[in-house]
Amino acid sequence: MKRIQGDNIAKHYGKGEAMVFAVKEATFTIEAGEFVAVMGESGSGKSTLLSILGGLNSPTSGKLMIDDIDVYALGQEERADFRRESIGFVFQNFNLIPYLTLAENVMLPMATLKGSRKRKRDAALHALNMVGLSEKAERLPSQISGGEQERVAIARAIVNEPPIILADEPTGNLDSKTGKDIMGLLGALNDYGTTIIMVTHNPEYAEDAQRVLRVSDGVLK
Amino acid sequence: MTLRDIAVSNLRRRKAKALFVLAGLFIGVSTVVLLLSLVQAMKQNINHKLEMYGANILILPKTENLSLTYGGLSLGGVSFEMQEIKEAELDNIKNIKNAVNIAAVGPMLLSPITVGDKRILIAGVDFQAFQMLRPWWSVKGALPDEEGALLGADAARILGLTTGNSFKVNNKEIRITGVLETTGSQDDGIIFAPLAMTQELLGKKGRISMAEVAALCTGCPIPEMVQQISDVLPGANVMAIQQVVKGRMETLNQFEKFSYGVSALVLLVGSLMVLVTMMGSVRERTVEIGIFRAMGFRKSHIIQIILLEAAIISGIAGILGYLAGFSGTKLLIPFFAEGHGAMVPFNPVMAAAAFLLAIFVGLGSSAYPAFMASRLDPNEALRAL
Numbered sequence: 180m181k182r183i184q185g186d187n188i189a190k191h192y193g194k195g196e197a198m199v200f201a202v203k204e205a206t207f208t209i210e211a212g213e214f215v216a217v218m219g220e221s222g223s224g225k226s227t228l229l230s231i232l233g234g235l236n237s238p239t240s241g242k243l244m245i246d247d248i249d250v251y252a253l254g255q256e257e258r259a260d261f262r263r264e265s266i267g268f269v270f271q272n273f274n275l276i277p278y279l280t281l282a283e284n285v286m287l288p289m290a291t292l293k294g295s296r297k298r299k300r301d302a303a304l305h306a307l308n309m310v311g312l313s314e315k316a317e318r319l320p321s322q323i324s325g326g327e328q329e330r331v332a333i334a335r336a337i338v339n340e341p342p343i344i345l346a347d348e349p350t351g352n353l354d355s356k357t358g359k360d361i362m363g364l365l366g367a368l369n370d371y372g373t374t375i376i377m378v379t380h381n382p383e384y385a386e387d388a389q390r391v392l393r394v395s396d397g398v399l400k
Numbered sequence: 401m402t403l404r405d406i407a408v409s410n411l412r413r414r415k416a417k418a419l420f421v422l423a424g425l426f427i428g429v430s431t432v433v434l435l436l437s438l439v440q441a442m443k444q445n446i447n448h449k450l451e452m453y454g455a456n457i458l459i460l461p462k463t464e465n466l467s468l469t470y471g472g473l474s475l476g477g478v479s480f481e482m483q484e485i486k487e488a489e490l491d492n493i494k495n496i497k498n499a500v501n502i503a504a505v506g507p508m509l510l511s512p513i514t515v516g517d518k519r520i521l522i523a524g525v526d527f528q529a530f531q532m533l534r535p536w537w538s539v540k541g542a543l544p545d546e547e548g549a550l551l552g553a554d555a556a557r558i559l560g561l562t563t564g565n566s567f568k569v570n571n572k573e574i575r576i577t578g579v580l581e582t583t584g585s586q587d588d589g590i591i592f593a594p595l596a597m598t599q600e601l602l603g604k605k606g607r608i609s610m611a612e613v614a615a616l617c618t619g620c621p622i623p624e625m626v627q628q629i630s631d632v633l634p635g636a637n638v639m640a641i642q643q644v645v646k647g648r649m650e651t652l653n654q655f656e657k658f659s660y661g662v663s664a665l666v667l668l669v670g671s672l673m674v675l676v677t678m679m680g681s682v683r684e685r686t687v688e689i690g691i692f693r694a695m696g697f698r699k700s701h702i703i704q705i706i707l708l709e710a711a712i713i714s715g716i717a718g719i720l721g722y723l724a725g726f727s728g729t730k731l732l733i734p735f736f737a738e739g740h741g742a743m744v745p746f747n748p749v750m751a752a753a754a755f756l757l758a759i760f761v762g763l764g765s766s767a768y769p770a771f772m773a774s775r776l777d778p779n780e781a782l783r784a785l
Binding site for chain 2: 230233235236255256259260261262263264268270274276277278279283286287288289290291296299300303335
């Protein structure tokens with residue numbers, strides 16, 4: 180289980196008068212197993228906050244603790260290991276690798292791990308089965324719909340069974356019905372105990388979360 | 401799914417870029433193989449031809465006197481009362497370490513004689529050995545058997561003798577079996593006669609004045625052979641004909657240097673092609689690499705993927721490059737090396753070297769792009785989304 184604690188996290192770009200604050204002194208706690216929606220207007224800093232939570236973007240100041248680990252006190256390579264073990268990412272544009280099949284895309288987070296090809300493949304097929312796409316495992320991303328691509332992205336995020344999933348507008352490019360399907364999937368994962376932090380514009384989808392964090396001009400409310 | 405699978409899948413997807421990198425390395429490796437194979441084949445050919453030039457080691461009696469001749473011009477003081485070598489001692493040459501490299505040993509007994517009213521030099525030689533030692537001789541008539549003589553062009557002109565004539569030496573009548581075409585050497589002014597007959601004629605049975613040795617050398621060590629012959633002939637002064645040896649080495653070395661220069665240039669261009677293409681590929685894959693990093697790939701994993709791709713292409717380029725270079729050499733060698741001695745055998749060392757060279761150049765040129773890829777900030781990928 181992973182408890183996430185942000186302590187006075189700030190992130191700014193540029194210097195002097197050109198300095199822009201993306202996140203201003205955000206202090207928050209997300210309990211293990213929570214489903215949290217992060218809402219805010221475009222450019223409000225919510226994606227920056229998500230990248231900081233994912234160990235991808237060093238804050239200018241403040242501290243991010245996940246359980247008892249100070250994430251940004253880790254070296255770059257240790258942080259990469261931490262991401263692989265603890266965090267699954269679902270990107271807005273799916274970001275599947277176009278030259279890999281769906282099964283291979285889902286296996287990607289396991290590419291650097293030891294283990295037999297069969298074990299990895301079985302895990303990928305299991306994850307694809309969870310999102311209802313195991314029958315299309317050998318297709319390329321270009322051969323499936325946008326909604327299906329998003330489900331593959333979720334399968335990829337959960338294949339290593341990470342305790343935390345960060346989803347950046349997972350329904351942003353989808354129609355309403357497919358968006359609801361994706362929300363259902365995320366809800367189901369949360370039911371299994373996975374912490375979900377989802378950035379969204381859509382208040383309807385935010386209602387599915389247990390808690391909503393609002394970001395406005397870099398300030399977390 | 402492993403890093404290798406990612407590398408192979410990417411190569412399959414980006415066939416055009418992979419082919420471009422492969423072409424750069426292929427051209428470089430095949431050119432190097434072609435040039436070096438050509439040099440090797442031409443070395444053999446040149447060596448073969450140089451061996452046809454005849455003797456390259458001289459065996460002379462040890463003497464404390466200095467020669468007073470230069471360029472064929474005698475400045476006096478030269479005496480024919482020279483020390484001699486025992487002919488039987490030449491058999492010791494068969495026992496030297498590099499005996500297998502010796503093509504011919506030509507003993508020679510030199511002495512002045514009087515023919516008519518002219519003083520002239522007679523050389524008793526082994527004509528069988530001399531056919532190897534003087535392959536350029538062109539004889540009008542025939543070589544003598546056990547009796548008879550062969551006249552140099554100047555000797556025949558000055559003595560007024562020609563094939564079929566006879567002359568007397570020490571009351572022995574000697575028939576002229578042939579006359580040499582002009583050689584431009586000292587041979588033009590000499591009478592050549594069979595060694596045994598000359599020894600008997602001069603009362604020097606079993607004695608010789610000098611000997612010439614033709615060493616069959618494709619890179620055989622002439623200086624070492626000189627030392628080996630000196631060791632078995634302690635009473636003789638053995639020396640290499642330096643001009644031939646040095647000339648041979650200079651010719652080969654210059655051609656070899658030229659080939660290395662061209663090879664280095666082509667390889668440089670090839671490696672630049674690989675560098676530029678790999679850099680372009682890394683730039684194209686910024687988002688992809690960012691996603692890998694976001695998923696927990698370490699920097700070393702990114703480097704491994706890029707270098708694996710480079711290694712696969714380089715290995716293929718190495719194999720194809722060797723085959724192309726080898727085939728090219730076979731096709732071109734008839735135009736570069738005429739006659740015998742220009743063989744292009746399969747050379748496993750060169751094949752392995754070509755493969756390793758391709759890998760080395762491919763990996764070397766991809767090292768910087770791989771390093772740059774590993775340094776990409778994963779957050780940049782997220783921003784690019």
